Amino acid sequence: MKGDATGDLYSTLRWARSGATLTYSFGGLTPGEHRVDLGFSDPWTTASRAARITLDGQVVETARPFGADSSSAYTATVGADGVLRVEIAKAAGPDIQVSFLMVSGGPAALAAQTIAFTAPTGATAGGDAIALTATATSGLPVSFQASGACTVTGTRLSPTSAGVCTITATQAGDGEFAPAESITRTFRVQAAVLDDFARRGSAVGGSWTGDTAATAYRLAAGTLRPYQGGALLRPEVLGATQEASVTLTKVSRTAQSVGLVLKAQSARTVDRGAITVTYDARTKAITTTAIATDGTRTAYPAIPVRLLPGDVLTARYTADDTVEIQLGDDLVGTRELSDADAARFHDATGRVGVWTQGALLTVLDDVRGGTTID
Incomplete structure (x- = not known):
């Protein structure tokens, strides 16, 4: 018509x-x-x-x-x-x-709007709340929702545990602007510092178990110095998904083994069940090793990588029985456990810690660890 x-x-x-x-x-x-x-x-x-x-x-x-x-x-x-x-x-x-x-007639078409939102950085489990900042082109206020290893109240993010935090920014619109397309950002919350070694004296102290004797490890200038080395373990038992990290202030060029322990079943030794992720400075490679309760060891293929002074080494056990190895913010490799090792460690809780051997002149600092939420 x-x-x-x-x-x-x-x-x-x-x-x-x-x-x-x-x-x-x-x-x-x-x-x-x-x-x-x-x-x-x-x-x-x-x-x-x-x-x-x-x-x-x-x-x-x-x-x-x-x-x-x-x-x-x-x-x-x-x-x-x-x-x-x-x-x-x-x-x-x-x-x-x-x-x-x-x-x-009919209502006027609502104007479009978009959201600009950058994920926060530097979130630490149990640490200070972080102010979230997002803007909408409409000038209307942006709302946030959180899941995973964090919570949100208003515009304040609280990191609750180590793991993955997901934040979604939304703007519902009004009589002039249509709802904006939501923006989701995912980032990792790092584990809390378990020990920064910033105290007087050379003794490792009672907050550690395992090889705590002065012949194994000593403190100096706010850092941890391996001597004979061995398994230095935290006494608290963490959940089935967990991570640990250590700052490598200095790694001796001849160090045989420097790294981390996950899921230690004993508070004294790794020989009763544990996973180690260690760096060999001679071969410039990181090896993941699964240790059964009878002490039997399964070494997985090494990951070629060179560690530099100041690097932060992180080892993480995930819900799909994979060990993730990270340097700083970069994932350098993963190792999926065999069926036998996965059956052994999937539901196992355990302790985290530090492992060294033949690492004299190496200097370590800021050991972190915690149960993760992914």
Whole structure:
């Protein structure tokens, strides 16, 4: 149906035959209320002619009569699909006709908006809350939701444990702006520092178990110095998914084994079940070793990598029985455990710690560790 100001009734008039229904569909409309104007002029003036009017499946008139100069206005609500369907069906008398049909008005289209949100950095389990910052191009405030190793209150992020934190930024819109597409950022919360060794005296102290004698390890200038080395373990038992890290202030060029312990089943030794992730400075490679409760060792293929002074080595046991090895923020390799080792360690809790052997002149600092949430 189409007409203009120069036309007349017959340029827009549409009629049905043999009792048919006139059906029109309008697309691309803004969701919300619209005005629908229908013309019921009848140049043949048939008093018995009447129509049933349906807007998007809702009958708004059951028997609308026609006249010499007649029209009606209705209100229709357009849904999210932006489509309005109009049906004019015969209700009585001769076949129906429509002199004009016009859809107008409706809510103004909402302006689009976007969110800019950068993931926070430096989150530490149990550490200070972090202020989240995100902006919407609309200028409206942004809301945050959290899952995993963190919680959110308002715009303050609280890292609750080591692991993966997922933050979603949303803006619901208002009468002027449409809802923004949500932005999700995922980042890792590092484990809390278990020992920074910043204390007086050379003894390792009671917060450690295993090889704590002065012949094994000593403290100096706020750092840990291996001598004979061995397993230096934390007494607390962590969950089945866990991680540990250590800062390698200096690694002797001849160090045979420097690294971390995961899932130690004994508070004294790794020989009753544990996983070690250790660096050999001579071969410049990191090896993951699974140790059974009878002391049997399974060494997995080494990962070639060179550690530099100041590097932070992290070892992580995940829920899918994979050991992740990380240097700083970079994942340098993974080792999937065999079925036998996975069966042994999958549900096992255990202790974390440090392992060294033949590492005289090596200097370690800031041992971190904790149960992880991924």
